[in-house]
Amino acid sequence: MTGSRSPFPRSWSDRSFWPVIVGGCVAAFVMVLSPLAAIIWVSFFENKIISFPPTGYTFDWYRAAAAMPQFRDGFFTSLELGLVAMLVSLVIGVPAALVLARGRFPGREAIQSLLLAPLIVPGIVAGAALYMFLIEVELASGVQVAMTFTGLAIAHSLIALPWTVRLVTASLVGLDPQLKEAALTMGAREFTAFRLVTWPLIRPGVVAGALFAFIASFVDLEKSLFLVGPGMTTLPIVIVNYLEWSIDPTIAAVATVQIAIISAGLVLTDRYFKLARAF
Amino acid sequence: MSSILIRDLVKRHGAQVTVDRVSLEIGQGEFVAFLGPSGCGKTTTLRMIAGLTEASAGSIHFGTREVTNLPPYLRDAGLVFQGYALFPHMSVAENVAFGLQMRKVDRAEVRRRVDEALSLVKLAHLAGRLPKELSGGQQQRVALARAIVYKPEVLLLDEPLSALDAKLRTEVRTELRRLQSALGLTTIFVTHDQDEALSVADRIVVMSAGRVEQVGTPREIYQRPATRFVAEFIGLTNLFPGGLEGPGRFRCESGECFSTGSTDVPPNASVLAIRPEHVSLLRDDPAPGGACALAATVEDVIYRGALTEFVVRTASGAKLAAHLQNTDLGRDELRPGDRVIASWPADAPMLF
Numbered sequence: 258m259t260g261s262r263s264p265f266p267r268s269w270s271d272r273s274f275w276p277v278i279v280g281g282c283v284a285a286f287v288m289v290l291s292p293l294a295a296i297i298w299v300s301f302f303e304n305k306i307i308s309f310p311p312t313g314y315t316f317d318w319y320r321a322a323a324a325m326p327q328f329r330d331g332f333f334t335s336l337e338l339g340l341v342a343m344l345v346s347l348v349i350g351v352p353a354a355l356v357l358a359r360g361r362f363p364g365r366e367a368i369q370s371l372l373l374a375p376l377i378v379p380g381i382v383a384g385a386a387l388y389m390f391l392i393e394v395e396l397a398s399g400v401q402v403a404m405t406f407t408g409l410a411i412a413h414s415l416i417a418l419p420w421t422v423r424l425v426t427a428s429l430v431g432l433d434p435q436l437k438e439a440a441l442t443m444g445a446r447e448f449t450a451f452r453l454v455t456w457p458l459i460r461p462g463v464v465a466g467a468l469f470a471f472i473a474s475f476v477d478l479e480k481s482l483f484l485v486g487p488g489m490t491t492l493p494i495v496i497v498n499y500l501e502w503s504i505d506p507t508i509a510a511v512a513t514v515q516i517a518i519i520s521a522g523l524v525l526t527d528r529y530f531k532l533a534r535a536f
Numbered sequence: 537m538s539s540i541l542i543r544d545l546v547k548r549h550g551a552q553v554t555v556d557r558v559s560l561e562i563g564q565g566e567f568v569a570f571l572g573p574s575g576c577g578k579t580t581t582l583r584m585i586a587g588l589t590e591a592s593a594g595s596i597h598f599g600t601r602e603v604t605n606l607p608p609y610l611r612d613a614g615l616v617f618q619g620y621a622l623f624p625h626m627s628v629a630e631n632v633a634f635g636l637q638m639r640k641v642d643r644a645e646v647r648r649r650v651d652e653a654l655s656l657v658k659l660a661h662l663a664g665r666l667p668k669e670l671s672g673g674q675q676q677r678v679a680l681a682r683a684i685v686y687k688p689e690v691l692l693l694d695e696p697l698s699a700l701d702a703k704l705r706t707e708v709r710t711e712l713r714r715l716q717s718a719l720g721l722t723t724i725f726v727t728h729d730q731d732e733a734l735s736v737a738d739r740i741v742v743m744s745a746g747r748v749e750q751v752g753t754p755r756e757i758y759q760r761p762a763t764r765f766v767a768e769f770i771g772l773t774n775l776f777p778g779g780l781e782g783p784g785r786f787r788c789e790s791g792e793c794f795s796t797g798s799t800d801v802p803p804n805a806s807v808l809a810i811r812p813e814h815v816s817l818l819r820d821d822p823a824p825g826g827a828c829a830l831a832a833t834v835e836d837v838i839y840r841g842a843l844t845e846f847v848v849r850t851a852s853g854a855k856l857a858a859h860l861q862n863t864d865l866g867r868d869e870l871r872p873g874d875r876v877i878a879s880w881p882a883d884a885p886m887l888f
């Protein structure tokens with residue numbers, strides 16, 4: 258086939274490359290998913306000392322985890338924090354996104370790139386900064402905020418906010434401003450135009466922003482590390498603390514519950530809004 | 537179904553004046569075309585009439601009702617956007633029904649009028665589709681149906697046919713024109729296509745750099761362009777820069793001297809224009825070298841079927857285009873290099 262003249266000598270469309278691509282994808286998936294699969298598997302092991310192969314399978318570790326107050330409290334604290342963070346980031350994030358996507362004012366680009374900062378700044382650094390800030394607030398006002406639910410709620414709202422703003426902004430950027438104008442010329446008042454045209458088109462982004470805000474808060478470890486106190490600890494930190502002293506399938510059971518909640522959140526989010534569009 | 541009266545309309549974007557003191561009177565049921573180069577302010581003017589862009593100065597009336605400061609939803613205008621702006625989450629029928637629903641028309645009537653509007657644009661069979669499932673031309677026709685279905689007081693069309701192929705374009709245009717006169721819809725139709733403007737409009741508004749250059753019937757615009765810009769923009773024109781040299785005589789920069797003909801001549805005329813179809817070419821005729829005759833050499837010949845386009849060069853080096861109708865089957869063919877005499881009727885020259 259010396260006569261064949263493709264612009265790419267051996268292009269991606271060349272079928273002989275397919276095994277390589279497929280193989281690469283499979284390898285990547287295996288690498289990402291095998292630790293998760295292992296944890297889920299271990300959570301059903303019968304023996305207390307983790308060893309392969311297991312002597313049998315059981316649900317006991319889930320019962321044990323649920324019975325342990327530190328896991329129960331951590332779980333509910335994380336759940337509440339996630340919901341508060343979600344609410345706050347919606348109330349502040351949606352209007353902020355509307356302004357960032359539509360408005361024209363100096364510093365708009367700067368704010369948009371600043372919102373990417375949480376992806377760049379190491380979590381532990383941000384956590385330390387938050388801690389110091391809350392201590393300063395405490396010193397200035399005399400009200401304790403660090404190591405309280407309020408302090409954690411503030412921190413988690415800050416963790417969640419950039420995600421909500423980014424997701425809602427992404428859904429607005431793809432929205433033609435003339436759609437609303439068309440509704441107005443056809444006789445719809447501002448609010449009707451928003452309700453019938455703008456809202457249905459940005460709703461997926463808002464729902465995704467809310468779900469993602471919850472997930473970002475629910476999985477956070479580093480940023481909360483300095484802010485938790487006795488009786489006020491999030492689930493990821495409880496897990497880390499427990500791991501310091503013992504490794505048994507209880508921890509695998511807790512992690513499995515956590516993985517299930519996060520996956521459900523992500524799958525739901527992606528159903529409403531293709532996450533790939535936001536980044 | 538009311539007249540539109542625009543007085544000294546201005547739009548400034550910062551220091552830039554996008555629309556500059558536009559004044560216009562459009563009669564009830566009239567079909568007016570806005571014609572002008574890209575960026576001359578057609579869309580901006582339309583948006584001010586629709587109420588989507590705030591006017592910096594001036595006034596707009598629909599009939600006796602002043603609408604200058606009314607929000608768009610109180611104006612009762614129908615607008616077809618240059619980019620269609622169909623609602624992506626609504627079906628074709630829902631898109632078309634929107635304006636009627638805002639007017640609280642009852643359900644049966646909505647359905648009847650949506651069907652009517654869709655069959656008008658030949659899309660009745662696609663009523664259930666989403667906009668993204670349509671071709672560009674089909675989307676454009678939905679946008680048109682959506683704007684006319686509620687019979688707005690004024691219909692504003694921003695290049696509503698630009699995505700259609702030539703045949704469909706003529707069909708929809710004819711249909712639109714028929715409907716427009718039947719309903720007596722006062723219509724402004726923005727177009728880039730001068731043939732389209734000339735063939736469908738009652739009157740044409742030629743715009744340039746935010747200003748109205750001329751308003752007139754297609755015939756007036758073409759035959760009596762008010763400015764050099766209009767003469768150059770509409771149709772093809774031969775231009776000879778130069779100056780007046782005594783009464784009735786125009787001296788070109790290239791050296792030729794032409795009679796100014798019978799048109800009114802502005803005292804400081806600096807350019808003489810002649811339409812190519814007014815020029816006739818005769819082979820090497822030793823005719824009396826009258827004021828309107830010129831010896832030239834054929835440079836280029838393009839056969840176009842109904843007519844042939846010639847480019848000839850005069851002795852002084854000036855280029856001249858001539859379009860000759862191919863009515864005489866026996867006429868001997870002129871070829872590049874042939875020597876000819878170019879001439880035109882005495883009243884053909886236009887001076888600016």
Ligand SMILES: Nc1ncnc2c1ncn2[C@@H]1O[C@H](COP(=O)(O)OP(=O)(O)OP(=O)(O)O)[C@@H](O)[C@H]1O
Pocket residue numbers: 549554572573574575576577578579580581618
């Ligand atoms: N929001 C705006 N801010 C600044 N300048 C603007 C704005 N809107 C329009 N302009 C300018 O106003 C001028 C006229 O624009 P307009 O859209 O009315 O042109 P148009 O005649 O419709 O052109 P086209 O035929 O290409 O659609 C352009 O030079 C454009 O750059």
Ligand SMILES: [Mg+2]
Pocket residue numbers: 578579580618694
């Ligand atoms: Mg335009």
